[in-house]
Amino acid sequence: MTDTRTGFFIDGHFVDHASTGATAELISPATEEVVFEVPVAGAPELDAAIDAARRAFDDGPWPRMSVKERGEVLLAACDLIEGELETAAHVQADEMGAPVSLGRMSGRSAVDMVRELCANVAGYSEVESRSGAWDYEIRSEPYGVVAAISPWNGPFAATIMKGAVALLAGCTVVDKPPVESPVSSLLFAEALSAAGLPAGAFNLVAGGGELGERLVSSSGIDLVSFTGGTAVGKQVGRICGEQLKRVVLELGGKSAGVVLPDGDVATAVRAVAAGVFYNSGQVCSSLTRLLVPRDLADAAVAGLAEIAGRLRLGDPHEETTQLGPLATSRHRDRVERYVALGVEEGAQLVCGGNRPADLPRGWFLEPTVFTGVSNSMRLAQEEIFGPVASVITYTDEAEAAAVANDSPYGLNAAVFSADEGRALDFARRLRTGAVTINDFAQNFSAPRWHIKDSGIGVRTGREGYETHRLAKLYNLRPSARAARNAEIVT
Template structure:
């Protein structure tokens, strides 16, 4: 049992303003494994005030990028040494299989952190340009105080997408972890303190929606970066638009994987274990629409059913488990409701269904639907669980049309024996990223969505740009 009774504000462990608490419940045992304060509006005021002081009066934004990188580099080194501890903790609080957590919940967040440490030394922090009346210096300056609001599915990864570039840029941050997964942020706070990052530069307040909404609208916040549902993103975007506040939104997805006729089926199906079912399917970029030609449809269906039906579902802390429990009972009920919706719409369950794999824990049987049309709800709405839909297409043009016929535009993939042709097809998919014979996110390249999948980009130099303002300083010749 990990119990915390303080909030990390101004570089200190501070007593919360209220008495409310958040219980962290194991998705595997359904037992309470942790407890933290439930942050209030008063706590958000204190955190923003600390971040504001650190930005307006403190050394952080006035350090050189190299000086900031040295401090953040110490945090990265601590993170690298203690990755396993972070992986174990995230697995305990949200049910991510440990095999995935070691990589996706710990190693990748540390890689993102280190990427921005390294980028600080090569990024063009200012440049000289010729002007009409004389030379102009163009500088990049930190945007200010950042509200970083992160979800429960990959809490450290999504936090690092925001925290790492914000710190290197010279911003100060108020982070709001999800109520389901606050424990990992406490571990990170310990490392931040150990790394010697100045007081008030990073503040962490776990809280629910009301306090989160208060943080978004707070006049002391200069920028909001949010990862979560499209519905919540619309509300946040509206508030930021009204206040002309900078905002980055990484929202939902319903990504398509196109299996071309020349694809090697064995390697393609194996690739779907990560591309489609990573993190129990609780991933915004998961390729949950599988598109197969009518010529190979039955072959793909059989292979997909064999793979998904053979997955080991169990204790997420067990290295043999490939699928763990969903994060909460409400998520289990949501996913099971979508399985019922699929049945009601006339889709056929090829494998899986409503029989729960375990009596205890918030488990759902990994499920594949066949006979799916792209206008069905199970093909259009984000389910956020281990549920795949198999959709037939007539020819390549039809496959591209179906892939693009979505309100979302986050990820996608093309599976083929001809990589060059796969790249040509990927160029036609209206998404922020589209892999060929794989799907992955790379710290060096931008990640974000078209359409209802969000605004702006994270990762790569583009992710750093999001935390900087450009200033022009002209002078006479």
């Protein structure tokens, strides 16, 4: 991928170096070899990007265009991105180890989401007239300059989705992709530039945590959209709280898939496996806890172990690969510590948990299944962010709901039952932002709210679009009643 850009995009121009001269070598998670050398932005690059976005919002054409006009630019960019999905998939295989089939699919999902959102808001009314003491209007306007901070586990799709929602709403954007995997995100900047996006409306600078803190703290930023770990998310939230700055946080998860007594275990096992092993478990909404009645536990454990045993690990550039490596050596070490901790806590390791013998290079880890897990164990309470599934048993539905809710997180869940009505009734008892019935889903076209340690606000769907808009009150004239009151006073 030597022809891929590795720099920044600031005020409509690509920049191939940092003013400080700082660079970072990106190591392939599959081969442990250097695949990219990328510049690392410093304060001069970030400040230039913020200034460009500020000018573009305050004085530029983008916020003053109609939603239809903005949508046309984004749809043109989607057409261009489609032609680069293959490149993006292979870049992500290099920068964070995702299999090309997964990278291709996630890119396609992001493009589809943007197109659907453009269609959904095409007839959007920006003015609502009302009467009360005054005749007045509520006008919806672009909110301002958005800091979009994307995670290392899905940088390309996250950059597209965050950037497109903010841009469609009329905001301007400073995007900070992760320093671990910044290269694929530049493909979105290229598409926007070629589609005719005005200079400064979208800017992209890659860097580490200090750069992110400077971005979030900047007085030039009006709204922060952060996706990442809970600990860093809380720091972002504190900064935004001190500045009374609007913030959307999409953080960690420890989601439960609950099989009710009449649920189909095979369906549940397939759904949980699709979530917990997808992207080597590096997905915040994964169903990492499978809750089953005691008499169904053996079938659930056997089903998960069977799927784990036949998944193909290997070179992420190969079409037949289903699981790639974990994104960094440091992260694999972390996941391995959780596997060891689970054994120490008394859980039974059914399969996996080891480095595959036939893959001596790369940061691979076998898909892992535990049974005999108590929900009080750290294995069940803390986000592992790896291919590790825990099977937990319960006696009745009241206990199942209590166990599912006994988590610091509230991002996602699934309920499995032969009776959809029964599943929906149970789902209403769950304290989580999203629930899927009889499957695992990541529905980015719909709004998903985040509660507890999983975050704040919503960034997807029509409601996510509204997050990036300002509802402003325009008082026009006193009503007849207000006029009569005024006469009495005078």
